[in-house]
Amino acid sequence: MLKTLLEAFALISTWEVIIAMFAASVYGLVIGSLPGLSATMATALLVPVTFYLSPIAAIATIVAASSMAIFSGDIPGALLRIPGTPASAAYADEAYAMTRKGQAELALGAGVWFSAVGGIAGVLSLMILAPPLAEIALSFSTFEYFWLALLGLMCATLVARSSPVKAIAGMFLGLLVSCIGIENPGGVPRFTFGITDLFGGIEPIPALVGVFAVSQVMRAMLTPEPPPLPRRKFGSIMAGQWRLTKQYHWQMTRGNIVGIIIGVLPGAGADMAAWVSYAMSKRFSKEPEKFGTGHVEGLVEAGASNNASIASGWVPSLLFGIPGDTIAAIAIGVLYMKGLNPGPTLFTEKASSMYAIYLMFIIANILMIPLGIAMIRIAAYILLAPRSTVMPIIMLCCAVGSFAIGNNMFGVVTVAAFGVIGYVMEANGYPVAAMVLGIVMGTMVEQAFVTSLIKSDGSILPFFERPVAAILAAMAIGALLWPVMVWVWRKVKQPQAAAATSR
Amino acid sequence: MRLPDSVTGSFLVALGAAAAYGGWILPPVPGQPVGPNVFPLVIGTGLALCGLAIVFGIGHSFEEEEELIPLEHGQAVSPPPQGKLYGLRALLPPALLLFYVFAADRLGFIITAAIMVYVTTTALGAKWKLALPLAALSPFAIHLIFGKLLRVPLPAGLLPTPW
Numbered sequence: 001m002l003k004t005l006l007e008a009f010a011l012i013s014t015w016e017v018i019i020a021m022f023a024a025s026v027y028g029l030v031i032g033s034l035p036g037l038s039a040t041m042a043t044a045l046l047v048p049v050t051f052y053l054s055p056i057a058a059i060a061t062i063v064a065a066s067s068m069a070i071f072s073g074d075i076p077g078a079l080l081r082i083p084g085t086p087a088s089a090a091y092a093d094e095a096y097a098m099t100r101k102g103q104a105e106l107a108l109g110a111g112v113w114f115s116a117v118g119g120i121a122g123v124l125s126l127m128i129l130a131p132p133l134a135e136i137a138l139s140f141s142t143f144e145y146f147w148l149a150l151l152g153l154m155c156a157t158l159v160a161r162s163s164p165v166k167a168i169a170g171m172f173l174g175l176l177v178s179c180i181g182i183e184n185p186g187g188v189p190r191f192t193f194g195i196t197d198l199f200g201g202i203e204p205i206p207a208l209v210g211v212f213a214v215s216q217v218m219r220a221m222l223t224p225e226p227p228p229l230p231r232r233k234f235g236s237i238m239a240g241q242w243r244l245t246k247q248y249h250w251q252m253t254r255g256n257i258v259g260i261i262i263g264v265l266p267g268a269g270a271d272m273a274a275w276v277s278y279a280m281s282k283r284f285s286k287e288p289e290k291f292g293t294g295h296v297e298g299l300v301e302a303g304a305s306n307n308a309s310i311a312s313g314w315v316p317s318l319l320f321g322i323p324g325d326t327i328a329a330i331a332i333g334v335l336y337m338k339g340l341n342p343g344p345t346l347f348t349e350k351a352s353s354m355y356a357i358y359l360m361f362i363i364a365n366i367l368m369i370p371l372g373i374a375m376i377r378i379a380a381y382i383l384l385a386p387r388s389t390v391m392p393i394i395m396l397c398c399a400v401g402s403f404a405i406g407n408n409m410f411g412v413v414t415v416a417a418f419g420v421i422g423y424v425m426e427a428n429g430y431p432v433a434a435m436v437l438g439i440v441m442g443t444m445v446e447q448a449f450v451t452s453l454i455k456s457d458g459s460i461l462p463f464f465e466r467p468v469a470a471i472l473a474a475m476a477i478g479a480l481l482w483p484v485m486v487w488v489w490r491k492v493k494q495p496q497a498a499a500a501t502s503r
Numbered sequence: 504m505r506l507p508d509s510v511t512g513s514f515l516v517a518l519g520a521a522a523a524y525g526g527w528i529l530p531p532v533p534g535q536p537v538g539p540n541v542f543p544l545v546i547g548t549g550l551a552l553c554g555l556a557i558v559f560g561i562g563h564s565f566e567e568e569e570e571l572i573p574l575e576h577g578q579a580v581s582p583p584p585q586g587k588l589y590g591l592r593a594l595l596p597p598a599l600l601l602f603y604v605f606a607a608d609r610l611g612f613i614i615t616a617a618i619m620v621y622v623t624t625t626a627l628g629a630k631w632k633l634a635l636p637l638a639a640l641s642p643f644a645i646h647l648i649f650g651k652l653l654r655v656p657l658p659a660g661l662l663p664t665p666w
Contacts, residue, residue: 168549184542
């Protein structure tokens with residue numbers, strides 16, 4: 001244990017890792033603070049750079065950039081009422097109301113402080129949850145993996161803040177994309193239409209870059225430019241945060257726990273965590289009437305929540321290759337590239353690398369406090385950069401980055417195509433996160449599914465025979481039937497309500 | 504690009520059916536009941552069923568609640584100008600990426616990238632005073648990072664970089 005920890009320290013105390021982490025932190029802070037550029041997009045654009053780094057340095061950049069970007073989305077949310085990332089959307093109104101009351105320092109300070117605390121809580125959950133789960137997962141057969149994968153896919157309905165049917169359709173689309181190529185049980189070209197470039201299948205990373213980055217540039221083409229940030233002098237940012245921690249320690253803990261749970265659930269990430277925690281804070285608050293008028297309580301809880309979800313999203317990703325959120329989906333791609341294939345054995349064979357990941361998360365969240373304060377102070381200058389200069393650079397990074405992944409132009413075509421797909425899906429209420437879930441998990445789902453079918457030899461009994469498999473099966477079937485039951489229940493209730501009002 | 508649910512749903516039905524049929528006609532692995540054809544068959548069927556549900560508005564009742572949550576504050580300050588061709592502007596970024604695919608090998612990275620930057624910047628409403636220097640400088644910066652530091656083999660084309 002101590003030896004592994006020392007090894008982990010040795011892994012991260014190289015100049016490469018330190019520089020990569022610092023640079024990625026600054027990058028994450030800047031991208032996160034620019035409205036319209038999300039944390040997921042920041043991570044996706046980092047991937048081509050990670051090719052040229054050592055495995056630990058590559059993961060360091062993702063860890064640092066994603067944690068920082070989730071916090072710095074709070075900055076334009078508080079100062080402009082425009083969330084920098086979707087994860088800050090839940091409480092942008094509240095933070096802006098505080099700014100108008102002259103409490104910008106308190107709002108932003110709460111953003112930094114409770115983000116850091118939440119991030120560290122998330123790491124602790126990763127440290128505590130992952131190893132015992134890995135222990136259990138070591139004994140999993142393909143049947144357990146099959147149900148686990150199905151359960152993960154069913155979580156697509158969680159990311160739907162609209163119709164669950166559309167979310168499931170999005171998930172199926174993602175699975176269909178993963179079918180393309182010759183990497184299947186028979187090794188036959190499938191859905192390649194004779195195009196050689198498609199034989200290798202659709203690489204998840206260019207697809208994700210397209211869905212998150214190109215589609216965002218496309219949306220920017222149709223939306224008006226956000227207003228510039230008024231320049232202002234800030235007082236002490238961290239003043240009063242300790243008092244808030246003591247006053248709202250219960251809200252903070254609840255935010256951490258909710259964030260961790262939502263992070264672990266496949267597909268649902270920081271934005272969902274913030275919405276749920278903010279709503280929960282209002283629901284259980286002693287003074288709910290103050291919400292919306294510039295009250296810090298909701299900020300504490302939601303800020304603690306969205307950062308906690310970042311680290312806990314790595315739990316299913318590292319253990320099963322099931323992405324806990326869209327950022328973890330990208331991280332999985334990088335892990336595979338770096339020979340750290342997700343799976344329970346990672347925790348026994350590459351234990352020092354896992355410890356290094358924990359340590360990097362902790363360092364990133366501590367680093368967030370000084371860097372975050374600096375960022376708040378210079379935010380007014382960074383936000384001066386007009387969108388018309390940022391978006392073209394992102395376009396170039398998309399083109400070059402996707403080319404770099406396989407050193408062929410097909411990557412660029414993939415990015416463009418998925419930009420359009422992501423844009424059209426988003427515009428019509430199909431959550432892209434569900435499709436991402438399908439794309440990333442597709443190969444694994446098919447493998448577990450087909451191997452299980454072959455092993456069971458036509459009988460469905462083996463799918464339920466093992467106790468863990470039976471439990472997972474019950475959960476998966478429950479999740480499958482839940483939307484149907486809700487729909488039926490509403491249909492039954494509606495005529496009654498209609499009859500009641502007509503009377 | 505907001506389409507009615509019946510259109511997107513029907514498209515999904517067609518896509519799902521095509522996928523299922525495509526899976527169906529794949530050759531099976533000899534001596535094995537389950538091969539590469541099963542998975543597309545299952546997915547295609549699922550997709551088609553989802554498409555049908557969307558066409559008939561099942562699950563649509565969940566969507567109304569969401570309209571209440573204001574997602575993008577402040578962005579709706581001024582209503583965007585509405586023209587027939589205005590919506591097509593969204594297609595500019597993917598079109599430029601395709602332009603990159605076709606032109607980069609012939610024109611070289613620097614020239615292609617400069618054109619992309621200039622067009623995107625102007626399309627986002629910047630004046631040429633901003634767009635021109637940006638288009639002149641940013642390709643070199645990107646080339647320095649990706650081409651020089653990260654050793655991505657970017658095409659030199661007509662205008663090779665000085666390094």
